[in-house]
């Protein structure tokens with residue numbers, strides 16, 4: 001499907017949601033797995049890839065490097081045997097932070113690489129010092145010059161690494177790099193997110209020897225070579241969370257298939273406390289919201305298994321229509337309250353205390369307005385605000401939302417929301 005930069009959403013709020021929907025495959029699992037396909041010269045088949053802008057851009061980057069990519073339905077077959085040019089397309093990298101994940105696999109295979117500072121959502125400074133420090137610990141030479149960073153891994157050596165923060169991206173980079181690095185590499189304070197575990201499972205299927213994925217100590221015993229495999233990444237826990245919160249906001253009853261419960265326990269607990277009814281059977285979650293919601297006073301984001309930062313702005317929108325005050329603490333990123341001014345245009349009452357704290361006072365109804373998405377998850381939150389508002393909301397800049405959701409408007413319209421793309 002093609003997405004156009006000038007697309008907008010038009011929403012007539014007020015409808016309840018009813019129906020059944022399947023969760024798309026995880027963006028944050030698929031992207032590093034696509035990057036890790038570079039670690040083998042054999043073909044890798046990735047099943048059910050989400051048709052989102054970030055995946056389309058990652059495929060463009062791989063093709064520019066020389067990858068042969070075939071799309072069969074929703075599956076991609078990637079063969080990187082012909083790659084000889086390791087010059088990354090800087091314009092594409094600037095649009096997507098995931099380009100940083102290419103560092104581990106490219107350095108493992110080609111030993112040298114240069115980068116410009118990677119892009120992505122403007123949610124805080126998002127430095128890459130933890131990645132750089134970790135590579136240095138593994139003997140990679142790093143030279144920073146103006147906007148460029150040069151890496152040379154010719155004399156790299158396995159080692160112990162302690163991350164100062166359990167960074168998802170840094171853990172994923174090191175796991176990729178160390179998979180074929182001779183010796184034993186240990187990552188302490190590793191990220192435990194399900195997407196890190198999924199990347200490790202993919203690498204293990206390729207022949208890597210990795211222990212401890214999902215804990216804060218991951219050990220990688222380097223192997224000589226990795227082989228081509230077929231792999232299905234996990235469902236997207238943030239899209240699942242978006243659908244659950246959408247139902248809490250709009251009311252109604254929806255059944256969500258392809259949902260993994262233990263990835264969203266914190267959110268489910270919050271929604272139950274707010275008064276939603278939730279039933280779980282295997283990978284099917286049914287949620288209904290019939291009565292007004294109760295305030296849960298405060299929500300704090302944190303590293304997995306705590307409440308995910310990627311659902312924070314959706315929670316902010318939900319709090320806008322719940323009676324009473326809710327304090328939102330954002331502990332992972334600064335500057336992740338970008339949507340507050342847009343929500344205020346819709347009548348929301350939100351006070352920003354500092355870069356990490358906002359206090360929301362629920363209003364009876366939000367009112368429709370013309371607003372702009374400014375980042376991926378914030379953009380999705382504005383869509384949910386539009387569904388809750390009285391009247392006709394217009395959302396511009398939906399290309400931010402298209403980075404991570406497979407046509408969010410079609411998903412919601414299939415559940416009865418009045419939303420269309422123009």
Ligand code: UD1
Nearest residue numbers: 028098126127128129130131165167168169170310332333
């Ligand atoms: C990944 C996810 C993103 C999610 C985030 C946290 C992908 C493609 N993106 O992003 O959706 O919101 O995890 O769950 O998987 N930090 C540094 N220096 C670094 C790296 C990170 O200070 O070198 C800081 C960041 O600014 C942030 C915190 O560490 O405050 C966590 O970032 P990190 O876990 O690395 O997030 P990403 O991997 O970029």
